Amino acid sequence: MSSQTPTKFDVVVVGAGPAGASAAYLLAKAGYKVLIVERGRGAGTKELFGGKIYAEPLRTVWPDLDKEAPIHRWVTRERISFVKGERVTTVEFKLGRKVAFTTYLTEMAKWMTNKAVESGAILVDEVRVDEIIVENGRVKGIRSGPDTIEADVVVDAEGVNRILLEKLGLAEKIKPDQVALGVKEVINIGKKAMNERLLLDEGEGLAWFMVGDVTAGIPGGGFMYTMKDTIALGLVLHIGKAYEAAKTGELKHTVPMLLEKLRTHPFFSKIWGDADVLEYGAHMTIEGGLRYMPKKLYMPGLVVVGDAAGLLLNTGYTIRGVDYAVYSGKLAAETIIEALESDGPTEENLRKYEERVRESFMFRELVKHRGIEKVMEDPMFFTKLPAMLNILLAKLYEQDYEEPTVLEALLDSVKESDVSLSKFMLKLFSVVSKL
Ligand SMILES: Cc1cc2nc3c(=O)[nH]c(=O)nc-3n(C[C@H](O)[C@H](O)[C@H](O)COP(=O)(O)OP(=O)(O)OC[C@H]3O[C@@H](n4cnc5c(N)ncnc54)[C@H](O)[C@@H]3O)c2cc1C
Structure with a gap:
């Protein structure tokens, strides 16, 4: 942290992902002194996701989302393909209205964080928070290396790999059956070829899921999203089962080999031909939200948002993590504002955040789809x-x-x-x- 960074803030947000950025934006807009600490070089650089975001929950934070955000295409077609060798059965649905859009999370997180910074939040990047400081049962701030920053409230938005929460004793160590590995390539197909080959009009997008042989017997699936002029192609694989299958020798392919097989599959590869792969990346994601939820989403001086809070719904045919992250950031900001305007971020005042989460569409959905991860396995x-x-x-x-x-x-x-x-x-x- 630079010597110019003040050492006391109303709120410190750990992580400039969608959850942290939405909380920081609303808190800074309400006039609070907010610091966002991000370990990556700039917001968004550590991000990787599939490609589709549900818009409405985001509009509750940024009403001008449709005009301002880096939206690539509105999803107008949803496809699911069942794959067995070279044979492929596909079901396609043409949507009647715009519900979700495609984008890169790197761009989205940057845009969201910029909104927070424009509203007065300070972003410190390339700094990893090593510890959330607790004194007498109350969170007092954060530590990074030798530097400490005091805060009335810390928002833990560190994402799926919640090391800080584990250290605090609020979350257990991640178990391999709670998470999946996502790998993704960006293919440089070009706008014209994409629109022609996928029969898309200008601005129209396709979200495509693939199940079957593409994961070589490991629970999971493939995905493809159309960006402005590139295609995001990837796989999500159950980590626990992949590890077991690799140990017993059942899994004969490495993950990059599986993705290569998908990219060169005779049916799918017709779309992109020999277009270049621009990027390759991997990231962990949550398998089943409710099982991943920490014991508590708050303690005096702390709230937990987004993936770190287990707020992600994966039904197998759609994954909703970004809109849940943003919405939880909003609920956190609203609760913190109320707490700071009354008698402070006490246990009782911050409990209201968890109550709001439990009353929200997110929790209702997670309860309704409880156990879906077992079905998908x-x-x-x-x-x-x-x-x-x-x-x-x-x-x-x-x-x-x-x-x-x-x-x-x-x-x-x-x-x-x-x-x-x-x-x-x-x-x-x-x-x-x-x-
Ligand atoms: C392969 C894959 C496909 C997905 N597809 C979709 C999809 O299509 N649609 C969808 O809605 N969701 C999707 N998701 C889920 C979605 O990406 C997450 O739910 C969402 O990004 C969670 O947001 P977050 O802000 O909680 O965490 P993150 O986006 O992970 O952000 C956390 C931030 O905190 C930073 N950080 C972590 N620890 C520290 C620390 N100690 N100090 C400082 N900074 C720290 C990280 O660098 C990161 O910037 C997908 C995920 C994966 C992996």
Whole structure:
């Protein structure tokens, strides 16, 4: 930290991701002295995500989002493909209204943090917070190396890898079955080729999920998002299961090899051809939000927001982390403002933040979809079902002479993909009730 940085703030925000930036913006706008501490070089540089953000929760913080934010395309088409070898079954939905947009999180986090800085917050980058200081059961500030900064409130927005919370004893050590590894490439396809090959009009975007062989038997899936003139292509893989499969020798590919296989898959690669890969990156993400939630989201002088608070919904067909992060930052800022305007950031006053989270759409959604991660880890859904669908369609469409009846094809495909119909029906019911 530079010698000019003041050593006392109303609020110190750890992390310039979506959660930290939204809290910092609202607090600075309300006139509080806010410091954002970010370990990356500038906001956004440590960020990596898939590509789609739900807009409405963000508009509650930045009403001019649509005009000002670095939005690449509005998602007008959602696609899911079930993959078995070279066979691919695809379902596509054309949306009737604009709900979510594509972007790079690097750009978005920078934009959000700039909004906070324009409102008076100070950003200190390339500084890692090593400790949240607690004295007599109350958070007093932060320490980075030899430097300490005092604050009335610390907002922990450190993201999924919540080392500081662990040190505080508010969160347990991350378990491999609670997290997934995301890897992503950015492919330089160019706007014209992308629009022509994916039948997109100017400004229209596609979000595409792939399940089946793409993860080589590891729970997870592939994703593709259209940016302005590039494509974000990636995989999300269950870390615990990948580790087990690597140990037993079942997983024969490294993660970069799996992504390479997806990029060169005969069906998908038609879209980008031999366009260059501009970037490659990896980041951890939460598998099941509720299981990842810390014991408490507050203590005197501290609130926990975003991924660090386990506020992420992953239903398998969509992932909502950024809008949850922003919305939790907003709830945190509102609670902190009320606390600072009354008798301070006491346990009782900051408890209201957790109450607000629990009353919000985020918590309701997480409760409703509780256990969905277990479903997504079930081979029935991420390998057998995609295989069955493709075998069924192959039986119906790949015959030279004799066509089976649909029932014959269905029964054969069930047998060949090792799916028990009764188990399938039971499991399908449990999935549909959680989706
Ligand atoms: C592969 C993948 C795909 C995803 N796809 C989507 C998607 O399509 N849509 C969606 O909405 N969500 C998606 N997510 C989830 C989304 O990225 C997160 O939910 C969101 O970024 C959480 O925001 P946050 O502010 O809580 O944490 P983060 O965005 O992780 O920000 C935390 C910040 O804190 C900083 N930091 C951490 N520790 C310290 C420290 N000790 N000192 C200083 N700074 C620190 C980090 O450098 C970082 O800048 C995806 C995630 C992954 C990994």
